[in-house]
Amino acid sequence: MRFSRGQGLLALAAAVFVLLIIVVVWRRPAPVSEGRPKEEVARNASGDLVVDPQSPILHALVVAQARSVALPHITHFPGVVASEPSRSVSILTPVAGRVVSVSTAPGAFVTRGQVLAVLASGDLAQAYADQQKAQSALTLAHKAFTRAQGVLAVGGNAAKDLDSARNDLGQAEAEATRADQRLNALNANAAYSTRGLIPLVAPVDGIISTVTMAPGNMVTDPTAVQMTMVDLSEIWVNAQVPEDQITQIAVGETAQVTLTAAPGHVIDCHIASLDPTLHPDSRRLEAHAACANPDGLLRPNMFGDVAVTAPEGTQVMVPQSALLMNNDAVNVYVEVAPRTFRRQRVEISYDEGEDVRVLSGLSADARIVTAGGILLNDD
Structure with a gap:
């Protein structure tokens, strides 16, 4: 049986239509269930x-x-190294006189009793003369007292004469003691005194910080400071505490100091005292951290950081x-x-x-x- 051309076209169109229906049905998405998916995190009535x-x-x-x-609560404050006030010593000459020699300089370490300078003084000669006269008077008074005792024992003297001799002896002893103490106060040394010289010696171990005398100078005012020295075996680091942090620091708390000049070196200290008032310009309180300084690393006016450890609950x-x-x-x-x-x-x-x-x-x-x-x- 033969098909006409029109019938062939109709059959082709029908086949294409069927194919399109198959494709549409195959690509249709699966039906969606009407229930809402369960939430993984939900909020209850309390809002949790x-x-x-x-x-x-x-x-x-x-x-x-x-x-x-x-x-512990650690707070950091800027700090400045300073000598402890009780370890800073002003050196004065005990008498007026001429400076013969000066054997030290700023920065030198000196030990207690070391001679720092030598003076020639007429006051020293006067002190020695007073001592000799006092000793002579004491010897005479002692002999007079002994003689009065002997005379009274044989009935050749009155008791009041013995009392008078005893009084003279007491005065002579007091004068001799005063003359000896005067020489001790002048640091009289036999090696120098025979030449009319008086040594100026270091009262403690420490470092000389200033010297204002020189050989040939005349010292006319014994109250004028001729040298200053500091004992740096223990030193202060003054921490500058802001006004709003004053309650975070107290005496006895531990502190660790790190110097700007030695950032890797930590020095263990403790808060020794607090200033009673704030500085009016900076509104800061100075807390004084006492630090042992056996190697002399800490020197006055160095800068550093002070970390104060305060106990907390x-x-x-x-x-x-x-x-x-x-x-x-x-x-x-x-x-x-x-x-x-x-x-x-x-x-x-x-x-x-x-x-x-x-x-x-x-x-x-x-x-x-x-x-x-x-x-x-x-x-």
Whole structure:
């Protein structure tokens, strides 16, 4: 049987139509069920977040208890090295006279009793003359007293004569003592005194800081300071404490000093005293840290850092990974029940390595989300 050309075209069109129907049916998406999918994190009546037990979010959360730690509070202050006032000595000449020699210079280390300078003084000669006269008078008074005792014993003298001799002896002894003490006060030394010279000696071990006398000078005022020296075996580092941090420092607290000139060297000290008033210009209080200085590393007017360690009570610590920022506030998620979490705002202090100190908003027995909390952050 033969088909006409028109019948062939009609059959082709029918085949294409059937093919199109098959393609449309094959590519149609699966029917959508009318039920709403179950939420992985829902909010309960109290506003807390409840995680579905089948949710992978639950397995991504790490929950741990906050730590309660007793940590010292360390505060840093700028400091300036200064000599301790009780270890700074002004050296004066005991008498007026001419400077014969000066055997020291600023910066020199001297020991106690070391001769620093020599003076020629008429006052020293006068002191020696007074001593000799006092000794002679004492010898004479002693002989007179002995004689009066003997005369009275044989009945050739009155008792009042013995009393008078005893009084003269007492006065002579007092004068001789005064003359000896005067020479001691002048640091009289037999090796120098025979030549009319008086040595100026170091009263303590220390370093000479200033010298204002020179050979040939005339010292006319014994009250004028001729040298100054400091004992640097123990020294102060004056910490400048701002007004709002005064309550964080107290006498007896430990301190560690690091010098600008020696950044790797830490010196252990303690707060010895606090100034009674603040400086009117800087509004700072000076805290004096006493430091042992056996190697002489600390020298006056050096700059450094003073780290003061103050004891504090128990503090709540949490890992930094537990913190979440929300509207410029710091929050953590607290587990209030199994799979139930509540957002809690906290106030924190400075970093302590990988942990931070919580000042308020969290108790030490709270269980918090330490990792994965971002999955609960629904804002």
